[in-house]
Amino acid sequence: MSDTPRWSVVVPAFNEACRLPPYLDEIVAYFEGRGDPYEVIVVDDGSTDDTVARVEHVRCAHPPVRLLRLGENRGKGAAVRAGMLAARGHYRLFADADGATRIGELKRLEPLLMGGADLAIGSRAQPDAGVSVVALPHRVAAGRVFNWLVARLGLPEVSDSQCGFKAFTAAAAADLFARLSTRGFAFDVELLLLARAAGYRIAEAAVNWTDQPGSKVGVLKDGPGMLWQILRARRRIVRRS
Numbered sequence: 679m680s681d682t683p684r685w686s687v688v689v690p691a692f693n694e695a696c697r698l699p700p701y702l703d704e705i706v707a708y709f710e711g712r713g714d715p716y717e718v719i720v721v722d723d724g725s726t727d728d729t730v731a732r733v734e735h736v737r738c739a740h741p742p743v744r745l746l747r748l749g750e751n752r753g754k755g756a757a758v759r760a761g762m763l764a765a766r767g768h769y770r771l772f773a774d775a776d777g778a779t780r781i782g783e784l785k786r787l788e789p790l791l792m793g794g795a796d797l798a799i800g801s802r803a804q805p806d807a808g809v810s811v812v813a814l815p816h817r818v819a820a821g822r823v824f825n826w827l828v829a830r831l832g833l834p835e836v837s838d839s840q841c842g843f844k845a846f847t848a849a850a851a852a853d854l855f856a857r858l859s860t861r862g863f864a865f866d867v868e869l870l871l872l873a874r875a876a877g878y879r880i881a882e883a884a885v886n887w888t889d890q891p892g893s894k895v896g897v898l899k900d901g902p903g904m905l906w907q908i909l910r911a912r913r914r915i916v917r918r919s
């Protein structure tokens with residue numbers, strides 16, 4: 679593709695042979711319908727299921743779909759970082775492979791970037807009568823506790839740090855992802871702390887979200903490690919500034 683893509687969509691995928699293909703089709707159909715140049719970068723790091731074959735299949739019919747394969751499993755943060763640094767679009771979105779947020783929800787983030795924001799992030803916690811969030815009650819409760827902690831750890835104005843649907847200008851993405859260190863699920867918090875410290879404009883919009891079965895994040899399994907990663911990231915950023 680010779681044209682610079684208007685949008686790059688980065689999708690981290692680890693063992694997503696079931697959840698990713700319908701979402702990938704949806705992303706391709708959405709951008710083909712818009713008619714702007716675009717690219718989709720799926721980042722796989724050692725999936726042991728058919729993820730790679732399923733993406734290759736879509737790629738044969740749709741050249742804007744790219745597959746980035748990392749040698750070994752390093753976590754969601756490392757995968758999103760690699761995809762964002764390989765992206766060439768004027769605007770760059772990352773979206774979870776499970777399609778919990780439909781790609782059409784980009785209509786809620788795009789105007790924020792057009793209006794001057796450097797980051798436009800989806801939120802499942804902002805009250806908005808126009809959107810619905812369908813999630814299991816224990817996950818909603820865990821999210822509230824997590825967001826409460828994150829607010830106290832340096833992001834008081836962000837209602838939902840963990841939503842897997844965030845968009846960036848090219849300049850903000852290139853700068854922030856080059857400096858991102860957290861490889862695991864807590865990378866969003868480091869990214870937002872870095873953005874805040876650098877004075878980027880962060881805008882949030884409520885997005886429709888429907889929990890999908892097969893989540894790879896466990897509150898008890900991953901929560902303590904995520905908090906530890908956030909504390910380390912915070913210390914790094916405070917030391918540098």
Ligand SMILES: Nc1nc2c(ncn2[C@@H]2O[C@H](COP(=O)(O)OP(=O)(O)OP(=O)(O)O)[C@@H](O)[C@H]2O)c(=O)[nH]1
Pocket residue numbers: 689690691692693694721722723751752753754757773774775776778842889890892893894895
């Ligand atoms: N490449 C790569 N992607 C990963 C890894 N871990 C998670 N992901 C991707 O990260 C995204 C989010 O994973 P989910 O299991 O949906 O978890 P979540 O969306 O953060 O949490 P939920 O709130 O439960 O939906 C999916 O696209 C996963 O495939 C990893 O180690 N490598």
Ligand SMILES: [Mg+2]
Pocket residue numbers: 774776778890893
């Ligand atoms: Mg999910």
